[in-house]
Each structure stands twice: as structure tokens, then as C-alpha cells.
Amino acid sequence: MDDQNLGPDSQRRYDDREFYQALGLKCGLEMHRQLDTTHKLFCRCPVQPYTSEYHAEILRHMRPTLSELGVYDPTALMEFKTKKDVVYRLHRDTVCTYEMDDAPPFGLNRGALERAMVIGVMLNLNLVDELHIARKQYLDGSIPTGFQRTTILGVGGHMMVDGRRIDIRQLGLEEDSCREVSDRGHRRTYMTDRLSIPLIEIVTEAQMYTPMEAARVGSAIRRLCHLSGVCRTGLGRARQDVNVSIAGGTRIEIKGVGSLRELPALVHYEALRQKALLEMRDTARSRGIQADGFEGAVDVTAMARRHRHPALNIAWGTGTSAQAIVLRGCAGMLATPTGPGRTFGDEVSDRIRIIACIDRVPNMAWSDDPASFELTELFGAVRQQAGASPADAVVVVAGPAADVATAISEVRIRMQEMLEGVPRETRRSLRGGGTRFERVLPGPDRMYPDTDLPPIVLTERDFERARAASPEPLWDKETRYAVMGLSPVQIERLFTTDAWTIFEAVAARSALRPTILAYLLLDWVPALGRRGVPTVEVDADLLVRLFGDAGAVQWTQKDAAAALAQALGHAVHWVGKNASNGTAEVGA
Amino acid sequence: MSNDDLFKGYRGPGRELLERMGVAVWSDVEVTTDKGSFRGLILPRSETADDHHLVLKLDTGYNVGLDARVVTAMKSFGRHEAHYKIPEKDFPYDPAKPNVKLFGTGGTIASRLDYRTGAVIPAFSPGELYGSVPELADICNLKTEKLYAVFSENMGPEQYIGLAKAVAREIENGVDGILIGHGTDTMSHTAAILSFMVQDPPVPIVMVGSQRSSDRPSSDAALNLIHGTLTAATSDIAEVMVCMFGPTSDEYGLLHRGTRVRKMHSSYRSTFRTISDIPLALVDRKVVQPLRSDYRRRCPDRKVKLDAVYDDRATILYYYPGMKPDLVDGLIDKGYRGIVIAGTGLGHVNKPLYPALERAIAAGVHVFMTVQTLWGYTQMYVYDTGRDLMELGVVPAGNMLPEVAFMKLGWALAHSDDRDEVRRIMLTPVAGDITEREPPDAYLVLQGGLPEVDRFVKGHRM
Structure with missing residues (x-):
């Protein structure tokens, strides 16, 4: 691979x-x-x-x-x-x-x-x-x-x-x-x-x-x-x-x-x-956390406006609000690591970003977050108003009122899903191996x-044509190549560069060892190309012309590389007497 | 359950196989064919599809067809019948909100899948509408009545009269607005005939439909319904109108006068255009914004004039070069009493047709001239051809659209057979069907590809 x-x-x-x-x-x-x-x-x-x-x-x-x-x-x-x-x-x-x-x-x-x-x-x-x-x-x-x-x-x-x-x-x-x-x-x-x-x-x-x-x-x-x-x-x-x-x-x-x-x-x-x-x-089950433990939402607009926390630092005006939700018994849980550089708080934050469309970073303030220590007073007030204790976590979201309402409801849903284990999701890959929530799994x-199109009937002729156009099974071909001595990496590259077609045609008609042929196609031709040698004429016919004589001596990799270079009008240093210029920069 | 229900839609080899295997539709089965085995639910078969394939719904939700003739074995694991049903919720009632009556005639404004044909069929009730477009409850109290469930090409005189009477009845009952769900193909025909049959309405009469059926996420049905309902409930324009998308984007709808509107594209959302004039108003989710002031205003005290009569012995003749007179002769022989010609240019047909038209008019057939260019007026003095035709008794119908003139002629013929009277009815505008003038911006068909149009289009969503 x-x-x-x-x-x-x-x-x-x-x-x-x-x-x-x-x-x-x-x-x-x-x-x-x-x-x-x-x-x-x-x-x-x-x-x-x-x-x-x-x-x-x-x-x-x-x-x-x-x-x-x-x-x-x-x-x-x-x-x-x-x-x-x-x-x-x-x-x-x-x-x-x-x-x-x-x-x-x-x-x-x-x-x-x-x-x-x-x-x-x-x-x-x-x-x-x-x-x-x-x-x-x-x-x-x-x-x-x-x-x-x-x-x-x-x-x-x-x-x-x-x-x-x-x-x-x-x-x-x-x-x-x-x-x-x-x-x-x-x-x-x-x-x-x-x-x-x-x-x-x-x-x-x-x-x-x-x-x-x-x-x-x-x-x-x-x-x-x-x-x-x-x-x-x-x-x-x-x-x-x-x-x-x-x-x-x-x-x-x-x-x-x-x-x-x-x-x-x-x-x-x-x-x-x-x-x-x-x-x-x-952990949640052992703490006795219940699905109805996320009901309390508190309007904290007036208090939130006074704070400078980045999640609350929005353009306040009519139509904006801040709400807090109390998560009973959940103190510490949002800080649980869930991925490279990510915590469970990020999982909650993703839901707010994707579904409530509040995409400021950060888009929520939460009581487990060490960066939110200056909101201690706000969290305390929320706990007091909701009759909660320091064992309960608090999440605060600010933004357009309708989005905040959606966000609070999404936090609640995500917390309830936490009690079930792993919610069904589609996730998007991030750099470094992490992922983030993208949507609920369909x-x-x-x-x-599709009512716009009638069904399409396939006939035996269609199946026959497809069978005729299908190459030998990949794994049979790969087994054959492996028997020829090619490495897994060479086999992989023969396919991904589409060089396998030339390889097949030449391998059957030349005395060249298959590993040398693969080397020429996968490494030597691109190397020549990088040195400005035109390589477009390298095809099965040229290679068969060069190496097709079954009666010739066994080619070494070095000789074969030199022969191919010369056929393309390029001299190499290790063929001493023919070398005329620029020999130093070419290496195999 | 009858056998037909058990093998819904299956005929021929497909049905024989199911009967032989003792497997009915909605059975969870494993089917083995010469190509391998497949597990899924047997679905009903569309009656228009061939008779030798079974349809299987795989557990991934995909459907596949298997040739019944190559099936070697079937094993059943039970049944799971599906009921496709739009969730119904009681439409809320608020005494402070206006009352709107929605008549259903068909079309895809509210529709569901029909297994019999594999196409979509109309379905709606206030509960279903509320279930799929809950925004309607913010606008009004809605009552619905299903008058017909037909594709709009199947609308005809009987339905026009029934619809007109139903509309007048509801207006007399005191509703604040009428909404009519209609297929888009002949929506403008129905809008025209309603304009003649239901005159002087005190409240808005709004026709809505959709170009993309409501069973798809991108459908224009919901937004057209919202726009139409808002218009019927709140607008000051008491006329027969068509309410459909302005641009193809989900942005706003246009209100077109019922006699000046035409469907201009077979599939685009923004298919309806006001021809030879500008639309009445623009409507979005919040407000109706009139684009002109010469409309008939809402006036709850005004009495509606119902004039629901129709004579179906009128026709429309789309002229083409080389048309032969036997067509006109045929119409006379078959007893047609009125012909609307869609002529070329300013209103012309070729000379060989003259004697036939003369015979028609002598036989008492009323002949009117409109233009197939759609935009613009007939003007039959400019060329000799026009003068000759008028000499024969062909009456130019101003800038009445060909289909509107045709609908009006059917209506006029139900009132009189007298040449002058029919002519008077046809040429007296009832609801903007003929206008006195065409404003300079009434004919705007932007030509794509021009640099200035490119600039305009890029700056304004289509």
C-alpha cells in the first residue's frame, strides 16, 4: 500500500x-x-x-x-x-x-x-x-x-x-x-x-x-x-x-x-x-445520572453581557440571548478526553456548531473548562437559581435567540445520548487522526x-459484454506478479501508475527479468523524465525491440537501464566509452 | 385480502412465480436466481412496468429488480407491510387569524407515491398539510376541500363549473381568501376561466401548485403554499391570481393576474410569466408587496358575481405555414361554433384558408384572431392579409393570450350565439384579459451569454 x-x-x-x-x-x-x-x-x-x-x-x-x-x-x-x-x-x-x-x-x-x-x-x-x-x-x-x-x-x-x-x-x-x-x-x-x-x-x-x-x-x-x-x-x-x-x-x-x-x-x-x-x-450510570437531569435551562443574558469570555463575546443586541443549562451530576465529565487533543466538551460543541449554526470558536462556555475560571461567579449564580450543586456541570451558550434555543436543546440531546454510549453519527476526518461530528447517521x-425514471432491464447481452470487458481477477494477477518476484510495493505501483499494461505486454515477450522490467517502468523511466529526457515513446514495442531477443545474454539491471537510456538518446556514466557529456549527475 | 392485493401489480410470469411459491407482496424473502441470492422485501409492482420482474427492497433501502424467469428458489421469513402516510396533525384554530379555504383539484402540491403507477398522486387534508408545512398555521385558519384529484390536463368544463360554484359558495360563507391547489400544466387556463366565471370577488382567489413534487426535499410546493396562503389570508388584491416562484431560487413568489399569465418552461420552477404586462405583486414569507396599484381591492361587503357557464364547442387553431383549408372545413362539419386562431406575426394566416374561413363564418362560426408570438397585439390593418381576414369577418382579439381567448370564447358562446353579442363579450375586458397598453418593460426576456446579462445574473440570484 x-x-x-x-x-x-x-x-x-x-x-x-x-x-x-x-x-x-x-x-x-x-x-x-x-x-x-x-x-x-x-x-x-x-x-x-x-x-x-x-x-x-x-x-x-x-x-x-x-x-x-x-x-x-x-x-x-x-x-x-x-x-x-x-x-x-x-x-x-x-x-x-x-x-x-x-x-x-x-x-x-x-x-x-x-x-x-x-x-x-x-x-x-x-x-x-x-x-x-x-x-x-x-x-x-x-x-x-x-x-x-x-x-x-x-x-x-x-x-x-x-x-x-x-x-x-x-x-x-x-x-x-x-x-x-x-x-x-x-x-x-x-x-x-x-x-x-x-x-x-x-x-x-x-x-x-x-x-x-x-x-x-x-x-x-x-x-x-x-x-x-x-x-x-x-x-x-x-x-x-x-x-x-x-x-x-x-x-x-x-x-x-x-x-x-x-x-x-x-x-x-x-x-x-x-x-x-x-x-x-x-461512570454516568454509577453516578446515578438520569436522562431527566438536563432539564433546567436558565436565561443568563443580563449576566453574560458583563463577561468577556470569548464564547460570550458576541455583538449583543435585540434578538441575542444567553442561556445556561445545568447537567446534573456531570461535573468533570466534559473534560474527558475522547481523541487527539479533544475532549467530550468538543463533542457537545460540535453539535452546537453543526445544528444550531453557532460557529464562533469557542461557541460555549462550560464549568469544567479551566479557561472558564473567570465565569465561576456566573456558573455559581446559575447553580443557585437552578438549585444545583458543584457536582453539576453548567454550559452557557450565547448568540441569536433562536440558535441559542436550538443549541441548549442539542446539548440536552447529546447528554442523553451520553447515557446510552456511542450515538449513531457520521463524522468528518480531521488532521492527525481525529474526527468531528458531521450529522446523525442516516x-x-x-x-x-425515483418516480422520474422507469426501471432499466439488463439483458444477457449486457452481462456478456461486461464479462468480456473484465480483466483477469486482480488477485490472480497479483499472485502471478508475486511469483515473478515483484515486491508488494512494486505490484501496488504497477496498478496505481497504470504501468501494468506495458509490463504484461513486455514480460510475455522479452528475456528481461520481471523485477528489472518493473524497475525500469516504475523507477528508471520517471528518473529519466525528471532529468529532462523525453520518455513519451516508452511503450511495449520499444521495450520488446530492446529486450525481446530471447537468445541474448541475461540483462543486468544496470545494462538494461543504460540500454533504455541510450535508446532515448541519453548517455549514462557507467557505460564508460560511450559517455560523452553530463555523466556525473545521472545515477541509478 | 383479495388475491389482487396479495400480488399487487404483478401479472404474467412474475405473478405465477409468487403464486407458485406462495409468497405475497410485503413478504421478507430470500430469492435465489441464476446470478446469486438476494434478501429483501417484495414490493408491489408498477402496473406500467413489464410482467416478469420482481421488485425487492434490500435492507439498505435500495430496490432491485429480479427476473422471475431465472428464480430458482424463494424462502419467506414473514411480512412487513408499509403504509405510506403523511403524518396528520390537527390544524390549530385561532379566532384572531383570517380564515382561508383551500380547494384541491390535484397536482403535485401535496402528493405521495402511488405503487399502481410508480408515479406520485395527490393527497392532502388540513392535517396532512399541517404535518408537512406547519408554517401555514402561523398565517391563518385553514379548511380544505378536495374537489377533484386529477392531473391538470384532465381539467375540463365540468370541473371549471364545479370549481367556480364552490369558490362562490365559500366566498358567500364569508372566508377571507380562497386558495386553489392545481397542477401547473393548465393552471393558467383555469385561472382564466375562473376570472370570467367568478367576477368581482371581494377576496383574493389564489392558485398555487408546484413544479417539483412535494415528495422531494427541494420541492417548491411548501414555499408556494406559504406564499399563496399569505396572499389569500392577508393580501388586498381581490382578483384571480396565480402564485408561483418568481426566480428559481427559494426567495419570493410572484402574483400574476389570472388572464395574463402563462406557463413558459416545461420544468423550471420560475415557469410562470405575466405576458405583455408586469406582475401584480411580489410575495415572500412575510408580506405581499404590490408592484402596481390598478388592482381590484379587497372589499368584504361586495357581492361576488357567479357566471359559471361554458360551451365546449370552441377550439383553438395554431396556424402553421402550409395549413390546408380542410382543417377548418372539418371543424365546421363537426359542429364547432367558435375558433380562436393563433396567427403569425400581427395575426395572419395564408390565402388558401380564406374560402374555408368565409364558409365557417357564413355557417355562424365565431372566429377570433390572436398572436402566436404571445407578446404584443394583433394589428390587422398593417398588411393586406389582415385587412382581407377582417373583411371575411375574423375579429382581432387585441392582446388576449391565445389560451385565454379560447377559454373566454367557450364562456361567451354559453351566453349568446349572436355575432355582435359574442364579439361584444369577447372584446370587453372582464379582468385584464385585454389591456389598453403594453408598458415598455412588459416584454423582458433576458438573453443569456451577453456580458451585461452575465453581470446582472451574477449580481442577482436566478
Whole structure:
């Protein structure tokens, strides 16, 4: 795997099976890859490089709607509380009336479907016979319709990773969402160029038991996507989510993991966070803290105005207020560490920021916070008014009155969830392995059939075409490469640089040792390129011409490198008599 | 439960399989096909879909279709029937708030999923509306009455008359405003005919709908309802109006006079435009802001004039180059009594049509001319063609919109068959259906791509 940033110690630590087994760690992955089509999934807009340029803006609000089974999704209700103005930026070359939700969808892009089916075959999925387009609700605004059009191609597949079978729950084909530009207060702004680019979602079962194992499976899926030849590559074209749970905890979805390198630390710290929350729950239970112990809210506007604490340092005026909430028996609990540089107080603060949209830092003052010592008098007054004691914690929030009311209610909800253990959440990754609350974890109730499009019947011809277009299984190919003597790192890089196609063609037709061939493709050609040697003509034909003579002597790596350099018009120093100039700076 | 309920929507091989396996809809099953096994809930099948696929809802909420002909085994684990129902809550009553009556005719303003067709069907009651748009209770006391549940293309004379009578009845009962939920396709037709059938209303009569059905999070239904309800409850404009999005953004709605409005885009939210004039007013979540002062004001003491009659022997003829006279002859033969022509330019048709039009008029058919350019007036003196047509008895209808003239002609024909009387009724404006002048800013269709328009659009949300 691509692990430059993880030293061997970290790798060993994050692969400590015994340690994670004791926690009961389980992870699953949701890997997203854009498909390499010229056009978007449900309209004829071209797929183009991302840009920040735009011609127009529109503003929308989202309202929760019922699922097909007549239920509201909890995430949808949570997002509705945020009362966000969502602004979309439109560029006339990359979006049409479809993406801005002012026109119904055109038919599903057949090219995208054909490509996705190749992945379906490669993952050994049970493919469905008829596609039903669903609307998956997203009330955060990341899609102007308020839902993502998505469909399931197959379920119950598997792949082999390091000789172990990893089950694939499902493969989805869906439209990509918008790119967020900013999110301040009650306004969120999105750029729409990425919207509706065909995207596949590969969901594994939760069968990874150490953080490193999750990363290795992720890496294998990435290689599989490269091998398929149907995925788009480049920055921002791939994302992954990781689901983490420990024994007694909850499935937590960490979204937007940009690189697999970050994955092991995220999984590790999430496991520890869940452990910390479970311990807090036990402490709370032993202290006899009750769900109705968070009822008392006190208006402290007059007192708060006199204090200079950064959380209370707002532009006071009509319509602003400060409220305090008493948390019975909870003294000290908000200071409990839950992650790298984070405490339980941050978990509470995140809810206020995301749902009540109070995004000042800090956005609350709390009695456990050493930085809030100058508010001792305020906390004392609140305790006195509420008939509370120093064993009770106090949280104070200031801002627009409506937001403060939402904030106090969210603090109460989060404290009640604390008594249950680990609340179901979607979290966003932070630098350094931490995560923060993003939204309540959505469930199946956010699904709704797309009434704009009829089902799409797949025929035997479609399946046949997909099978014909699918390459040899990744793991068979990798086993073959390993037998040839290639290292795991070389194998990984052959796929991620797409050099494997040349490798295959040359390996079969030359006398070159495969490890030398891999070295030439992965290291020597890029090294020559960095020295200004034009390398575009390096292809299978050139290499076969140079090394294809089976009767020739066994090539050494040095000789092969020199021969290739010379074929490209470049001399190297270790071939003494031919060296004419600039020999010193070239090294292998 | 009947067999049809047990196998809802399934026919042919799909139904045979379910019957053979003894598995009904809403069963939790494991299905094995030649491609593997799938676990989920058997959903009803849309009647318009083919007859050999089963629909399964997986536990992730996704639906998939499996070919019944390749199913090798099915195992049932019980049933779980779903009831799609908008949560109902009692609409609160506040004696201090105005009373609004909402009539339902159909459309997607309040809708839910229909398994039979796989499309959305209308559904609403005060409780359902309050459950999904609780903001309405801040505005008024709302009562609803479902008159029809049809897509708007299925509205016709019977529904127009029924609706007009119901509106007049409620006005006489003393409501403070009327709201009509209507599909958008023919909303302007209904707005026009109501303008003629329910004259001089003392309170606002507001038509609302949605371009995106209310079962989607980004729907314009809730905001249109809020705007429409606020207009019906509080506005001073006592006319038949269409209340729909101004821009495509969730910002404000426009109130269009019922006889001057037209749907101008098949799918955009901001599809309704006032043609050849400016709109009556702008409405947001808080207030109705008139854009002009020449409207009929709210006056609770005024008596509404109900004139709900209609003759369906009128038609509209959209002229195209090369049109043959046999079309007109056919209309005469079939007993049509009135024709509104949507002519080219200022109101023209080709010469070969003249004899046929002459025969029509001689046979007592009333023929009126409008313009297919939509904006602007007929002016039939400018070219010989126009003069010839008028000579034949074709009557120019000013700047009446073609559909409005057509609705009005059906209404006029129910009053008289006398040439002069029909002409008098048609050319006497009832509710702004013909205006005396077109202000200079009544025709603004910004052309995208121009630098100055780009600047404007970037500075103002669309």
C-alpha cells in the first residue's frame, strides 16, 4: 500500500491484532470512484476539470420528506433544524437545468452503466436483472434536488486480499455531489461542477479487524479500480468512507477520507473514542445520572453581557440571548478526553456548531473548562437559581435567540445520548487522526424510489459484454506478479501508475527479468523524465525491440537501464566509452 | 385480502412465480436466481412496468429488480407491510387569524407515491398539510376541500363549473381568501376561466401548485403554499391570481393576474410569466408587496358575481405555414361554433384558408384572431392579409393570450350565439384579459451569454 507516511512502528502498532481484538474492532469500507465517462450520469453535461469560476447563483432550502415506507429519516430531521440557506454556483459549461433541479433527468448514461458492470463482474457480485433508480436523501444541500440518484447493480460479492476473502456487500452507481465552498452560520455554498459525474460506490462487509487491514483492503480496491480501466484518476476523483465499531459501541461512519494513508490513524482513534464514550456511560450510570437531569435551562443574558469570555463575546443586541443549562451530576465529565487533543466538551460543541449554526470558536462556555475560571461567579449564580450543586456541570451558550434555543436543546440531546454510549453519527476526518461530528447517521428510511425514471432491464447481452470487458481477477494477477518476484510495493505501483499494461505486454515477450522490467517502468523511466529526457515513446514495442531477443545474454539491471537510456538518446556514466557529456549527475 | 392485493401489480410470469411459491407482496424473502441470492422485501409492482420482474427492497433501502424467469428458489421469513402516510396533525384554530379555504383539484402540491403507477398522486387534508408545512398555521385558519384529484390536463368544463360554484359558495360563507391547489400544466387556463366565471370577488382567489413534487426535499410546493396562503389570508388584491416562484431560487413568489399569465418552461420552477404586462405583486414569507396599484381591492361587503357557464364547442387553431383549408372545413362539419386562431406575426394566416374561413363564418362560426408570438397585439390593418381576414369577418382579439381567448370564447358562446353579442363579450375586458397598453418593460426576456446579462445574473440570484 501507499504508506510513505506510516513508519514501520506505526504500521506494526496499527496492525496489533490482539489489541484491537480486545476492543472488538470491526471496520468496513465504502469506496467511491468516478467513472471515466465523457458525460455526466443523468444529463449530457460534459465532465470537465474542476474550477472555481461561475456565472450564476441560486438559493435553495431543503425540507424533509417521507421515505417510501412512510418514515422520516433522522438525518433529514436533524438537517432541517439547521435552517441553512444553500447557495449553488453554476458554470454554464458544466451544469444544465438538470443539475440545478429545474429539469427532470434524461436517461441513465449507458456508458457509465457498462463501466460499472465491469467492476461488478470483477467483484464477483450477484448482479440484479433490473435497475431501480432510488433517491437517497441528502438534506445538507450537497445535491440541489435534496437527494442523490443512485442504483444498486449487485450484492453479495467478494474479493481476495492477502489470501483472505473479503465480502463485498454491494456495488452502487450514483451521481457525485457538489463541492463545498464554504459553510458559515446559516449559509452553505457549493460549487456544482462535480455534481452528477458518474460515481461507483463499493461497500465491503465489516470484516477488517485492524486499522492496517482496513487500509490494505482499501488499497486492494484501489488497485482493482485501476486494473478495470473504467475509473477516472486524479485529484478529487476518489473518496472513501470508513465504518468503525467496537464491542458495545455503534457503527460510526467517517466520511471524506481523502487518502488511504490517513485511514489507520482515523480507525484507531475512533476505536479509542468509542471506548472512552462507553467508559463515560458507565461512570454516568454509577453516578446515578438520569436522562431527566438536563432539564433546567436558565436565561443568563443580563449576566453574560458583563463577561468577556470569548464564547460570550458576541455583538449583543435585540434578538441575542444567553442561556445556561445545568447537567446534573456531570461535573468533570466534559473534560474527558475522547481523541487527539479533544475532549467530550468538543463533542457537545460540535453539535452546537453543526445544528444550531453557532460557529464562533469557542461557541460555549462550560464549568469544567479551566479557561472558564473567570465565569465561576456566573456558573455559581446559575447553580443557585437552578438549585444545583458543584457536582453539576453548567454550559452557557450565547448568540441569536433562536440558535441559542436550538443549541441548549442539542446539548440536552447529546447528554442523553451520553447515557446510552456511542450515538449513531457520521463524522468528518480531521488532521492527525481525529474526527468531528458531521450529522446523525442516516438509515434506510432516506431511500425513495425515483418516480422520474422507469426501471432499466439488463439483458444477457449486457452481462456478456461486461464479462468480456473484465480483466483477469486482480488477485490472480497479483499472485502471478508475486511469483515473478515483484515486491508488494512494486505490484501496488504497477496498478496505481497504470504501468501494468506495458509490463504484461513486455514480460510475455522479452528475456528481461520481471523485477528489472518493473524497475525500469516504475523507477528508471520517471528518473529519466525528471532529468529532462523525453520518455513519451516508452511503450511495449520499444521495450520488446530492446529486450525481446530471447537468445541474448541475461540483462543486468544496470545494462538494461543504460540500454533504455541510450535508446532515448541519453548517455549514462557507467557505460564508460560511450559517455560523452553530463555523466556525473545521472545515477541509478 | 383479495388475491389482487396479495400480488399487487404483478401479472404474467412474475405473478405465477409468487403464486407458485406462495409468497405475497410485503413478504421478507430470500430469492435465489441464476446470478446469486438476494434478501429483501417484495414490493408491489408498477402496473406500467413489464410482467416478469420482481421488485425487492434490500435492507439498505435500495430496490432491485429480479427476473422471475431465472428464480430458482424463494424462502419467506414473514411480512412487513408499509403504509405510506403523511403524518396528520390537527390544524390549530385561532379566532384572531383570517380564515382561508383551500380547494384541491390535484397536482403535485401535496402528493405521495402511488405503487399502481410508480408515479406520485395527490393527497392532502388540513392535517396532512399541517404535518408537512406547519408554517401555514402561523398565517391563518385553514379548511380544505378536495374537489377533484386529477392531473391538470384532465381539467375540463365540468370541473371549471364545479370549481367556480364552490369558490362562490365559500366566498358567500364569508372566508377571507380562497386558495386553489392545481397542477401547473393548465393552471393558467383555469385561472382564466375562473376570472370570467367568478367576477368581482371581494377576496383574493389564489392558485398555487408546484413544479417539483412535494415528495422531494427541494420541492417548491411548501414555499408556494406559504406564499399563496399569505396572499389569500392577508393580501388586498381581490382578483384571480396565480402564485408561483418568481426566480428559481427559494426567495419570493410572484402574483400574476389570472388572464395574463402563462406557463413558459416545461420544468423550471420560475415557469410562470405575466405576458405583455408586469406582475401584480411580489410575495415572500412575510408580506405581499404590490408592484402596481390598478388592482381590484379587497372589499368584504361586495357581492361576488357567479357566471359559471361554458360551451365546449370552441377550439383553438395554431396556424402553421402550409395549413390546408380542410382543417377548418372539418371543424365546421363537426359542429364547432367558435375558433380562436393563433396567427403569425400581427395575426395572419395564408390565402388558401380564406374560402374555408368565409364558409365557417357564413355557417355562424365565431372566429377570433390572436398572436402566436404571445407578446404584443394583433394589428390587422398593417398588411393586406389582415385587412382581407377582417373583411371575411375574423375579429382581432387585441392582446388576449391565445389560451385565454379560447377559454373566454367557450364562456361567451354559453351566453349568446349572436355575432355582435359574442364579439361584444369577447372584446370587453372582464379582468385584464385585454389591456389598453403594453408598458415598455412588459416584454423582458433576458438573453443569456451577453456580458451585461452575465453581470446582472451574477449580481442577482436566478
